[in-house]
Amino acid sequence: MNDQLKRNHRSLASRLWLFAGGSFAFGFALVPLYDVLCDVTGYGNRSRLVEAAEVVEAPDENRSITVEFVSTAPTYGNWEFRPAVGSMQVQPGKLYEAHFEARNLRSQPIVAQAVPSITPFQATRYFQKTECFCFTPQAFAAEESRQFTVRFIVDPKLPANIDRVTLGYAMYDAKQGSG
């Protein structure tokens, strides 16, 4: 094999290795490209997800709603679980925070899961929880006390005939079902 041919081989082969390296890099570049494509086109509902995370406060000064808090006695285990306040006056379109007190009365650790419900039912889609202890299971050490937080905002589009909304929680032992 003559030298010229060897040089040609080497140069073409190294360009092809570069191509292969570029392909490897392109595989990783697909990760940000995928995000960019979704953001630009709005595919995958990503923009809507981002909107849901942002809370835009637009308080309706002329309206006042009573929000009541109730807790249901745990159906399993031995619990203390009650709202910190029984009710509060809120303006639609404004972010509020409410607290619940919970205590595991048993001498064993336990994982709790709170399940919310809104009354009246028609108000459910207008009562938005931006943060809630009910989103994740809550682990308790033996006889541990905890304060839970829920942040919520009542949509100003809440029908005019509703002036009272009840947020209730039932507490369950999260591990009961799975044994």
Added chain:
Amino acid sequence: MSTVDTHAGHSDTHHHDHHGPEKGWRRWLLATNHKDIGTMYLLFSLTMFFVGGLMALVIRAELFQPGLQLVNPQFFNSMTTMHALVMIFGAVMPAFVGLANWMIPLQIGAPDMALPRMNNFSFWILPFSFTLLLSTLFVEGGAPASGWTLYPPLSLQTGNAFPLSIFAIHLMGASSIMGAINVIVTIMNMRAPGMTLLKMPLFAWTWLITAYLLIAVMPVLAGAVTMLLTDHYFGTSFFSAAGGGDPVMYQHIFWFFGHPEVYIMILPAFGVISEIIPTFARKRLFGYDAMVYATASIAFLSFIVWAHHMFTVGMPLAGQMFFMLATMLIAVPTGVKVFNWTATIYKGSLSFEPPMLFALAFVFLFTIGGFSGLMLAIVPADFQYHDTYFVVAHFHYVLVPGAVFALMAGVYYWLPKWTGHMYNMTLAKWHFWLSAIFVNVLFFPQHFLGLAGMPRRIPDYNTQFADWNMISSIGAFGFGLSQLLFAVVIFQAIRGGAKATDKVWDSAAPHGLEWTLSSPPPYHSFEVAPEVK
């Protein structure tokens, strides 16, 4: 196509600074000769064909009847996963690389592959890679069982087999990339004087395009599985929603590799068929240029259709429309090819030697696989077909009577050239007829099962699917056992047999530089480049 100067082929008598092959194991371990490496590739892939086939028979044995009889579901899933990985990366791809090693230098009049040491390396990686992959059958947690696509999060639950299989895939990828680079450099730099690109045999052409596909997408697969590895062990969240990643993104990256990959397995098959049909039709290939451009078009389109594998993940309508239409567009260049093969056969004086039988079966059965592919491309229909046996039937039609039949056709076409011996024609024809019948008994009923709703990758099924599954399993065992004949024919021809002439198929007078050499060709052929007019 090239016109061959028959005097040029005898230039191989100048052996002044070369010796014959080394003796013993050194010849194979230290091989740099394209013929030796080609032989090793082909024998390796034949072995893997039987290993993967055995796994397929475990699957079909379990599915012979409803209920769980032979294996547990985890092992069943390992079998589907390993069968795919072994057949794709161990049987079909190395077999085509083996054919490329043997035939490309002979077809373009080059003395060897351009980068012989890298050639040696790219072959010898493979046994290590597959030892690694097959060893996962014996590790804690069992072999990978998440399907060959290795979708997270399921694939991240693989036990100790996980890193082993990922490294095995890395090695296979490295081997394929090296093989591809070698093919490109050989074709670009070492064609005989006068052999312009558009005079090149189609097998070399399809391989050139395939090699570019390999270099473009194998590294993407390497990247995707590397991301899986770092997600599992180094706390990254490429595909973990909890850390801001997206498991669907894996599917996008995987299929960006995966779709070109299926053309990597079929384009060289098109090349083989385009060599064989003209020979035994005793005509020139109809529409040579169109064949080249159709191959290039298919290669290009393969990059923009990947999401048709994942219509059901929840894609926007515009995306579904785009990927559906782009996919259907592939039918056009593929149709051009089928048309050209048919036009080559038309008014040809056909003879039905084993390579031609396999080639004709390829054209007919591959087209069936193409049609079911078109059905799957239709988005609303795909929602019904997705993840059913219809998909299994589709891709097995394009891969088994498609790629594998083309490989067998190629082996039967060139085996006398390689060994210098004619093989047992009767046995080869038995092999063909048994394969062609059983492959349809095996896969055709799977269309019905899929349309009736039987899901793939599940070891048990509703009793309504029992009859067709039993027939399919009978076909599987028939097909599997018939392949033993293939091995017998090959080993008989290696050991001896009637002397093959230079042209091998004398009555058909095949075209191409490989037929100007003796059978078997000298260890060092075309040391002085032949003149191509």
